[in-house]
Amino acid sequence: MNFTHLNKYLHFTKHQRIGIFILFIIIISLQLFYLFSDFSTSETKSPNKEEWMAYQSDIDEQKSIKQNRKPVNYLFNPNFISDYKGYKLGMSVEQIDRLIAFRKENKYVNSAEEFQKVTGVSDSLLNKISTLFKFPDWVQNKTRFQTEKTEYTAKSFSKKVEKFEVLDINKATQEDLIKIYGIGEGLSSRILKQKEILGCFVSMDQMQEVWGLSPEVITELKSHFKVVIPSTIKKIDVNNASLKELSQFPYFRYTLAKQIVTYRSMNGNFNNIEDLAKIKDFPVEKAKIISLYLEF
Structure with a gap:
C-alpha cells in the first residue's frame, strides 16, 4: 500500500x-x-483531646449515678431469639443452633423448662434469663382459651342452625x-337505588x-334474600323500542342502543338473546340477566 499521501499530515517542524x-x-x-506521592491525610490530634475525653467520662459517670440509670431489659418470646440476642444472654453457638433447628x-x-430441654442451657443461665421470657397469653392460659374456644364454637353452631325467613329482595326495606x-x-x-334504576332485581347476582x-x-345477602320477579x-x-328507550336501559347505554337499532334495521327482528349477543360490545357475561328485562 502507498502511504506517501499521509506524509503531509505526519510532517512536523523542528519547533513542533x-x-x-x-x-x-x-x-x-x-x-x-502521582505514583510516588502520599495523599493520605493524617488525623490532627489535639494536645488537649485526651484531657477533654477524661473530663467527659467523669461527667457521664456522674450523670449516670445521679439519675440512677439501670440497663433496660425487655421481655421477649424465646422462640424468636436471634443469634446476637442469644450471644448477649450468654448462650453458646451450639445451644442457639439447637433452638433454631427445633423451630x-x-x-x-x-415454657422455660421446654426451652432448657431443647437448648441444653445450664440451670444457672436459665434462672438468669428465664425472667425475661414472655410467652403468648394463650400458652399461659390454656384452660381459659380452650373454654372460650368451645363456647365460641357452640355459639357459632347454634347461630348456623338458627332458622330465619328468606325475604324477597324486591320488597326489602x-x-x-x-x-x-x-x-x-x-x-x-345503594341497593335500593339500584333497584329503583332497574325497576326490580331479576337475580341475586346483581348484588355484585x-x-x-x-x-x-x-x-350473607343471598342467604337472607331471594328474587321474586x-x-x-x-x-x-x-x-320495536326506539333509540331513546333502548339507551335508557342501564345495561345498554347510547352506543350499544344505536348499534341495536342499526342491526335491527339491516337484518330484521331479533328472535332471542343469542341474536342480540352477536352485536359488537354486547355484555355477553350479563346476557342471562339482560334477557329477563326484554321481550322479543
Whole structure:
C-alpha cells in the first residue's frame, strides 16, 4: 500500500517536535509524581483531646449515678431469639443452633423448662434469663382459651342452625337490609337505588353490581334474600323500542342502543338473546340477566 499521501499530515517542524517532546516529559513527570506521592491525610490530634475525653467520662459517670440509670431489659418470646440476642444472654453457638433447628420443624417451646430441654442451657443461665421470657397469653392460659374456644364454637353452631325467613329482595326495606352484618345506611341506600334504576332485581347476582359490597356481604345477602320477579315488571320490546328507550336501559347505554337499532334495521327482528349477543360490545357475561328485562 502507498502511504506517501499521509506524509503531509505526519510532517512536523523542528519547533513542533520540540514541543511534543516537552509535552511527553511533562506527562511522564506528573504520572511519576502521582505514583510516588502520599495523599493520605493524617488525623490532627489535639494536645488537649485526651484531657477533654477524661473530663467527659467523669461527667457521664456522674450523670449516670445521679439519675440512677439501670440497663433496660425487655421481655421477649424465646422462640424468636436471634443469634446476637442469644450471644448477649450468654448462650453458646451450639445451644442457639439447637433452638433454631427445633423451630425449623415448626415447633415452639411454651415454657422455660421446654426451652432448657431443647437448648441444653445450664440451670444457672436459665434462672438468669428465664425472667425475661414472655410467652403468648394463650400458652399461659390454656384452660381459659380452650373454654372460650368451645363456647365460641357452640355459639357459632347454634347461630348456623338458627332458622330465619328468606325475604324477597324486591320488597326489602332499608331496615331489612341493615339487619345484615356489614350493611349500614350507605350500602342499603345503594341497593335500593339500584333497584329503583332497574325497576326490580331479576337475580341475586346483581348484588355484585352494587359498589362497596364485599363478597362476604353478598353471600350473607343471598342467604337472607331471594328474587321474586314481580308480574308487573315492564319489559322492553327490543324489536320495536326506539333509540331513546333502548339507551335508557342501564345495561345498554347510547352506543350499544344505536348499534341495536342499526342491526335491527339491516337484518330484521331479533328472535332471542343469542341474536342480540352477536352485536359488537354486547355484555355477553350479563346476557342471562339482560334477557329477563326484554321481550322479543
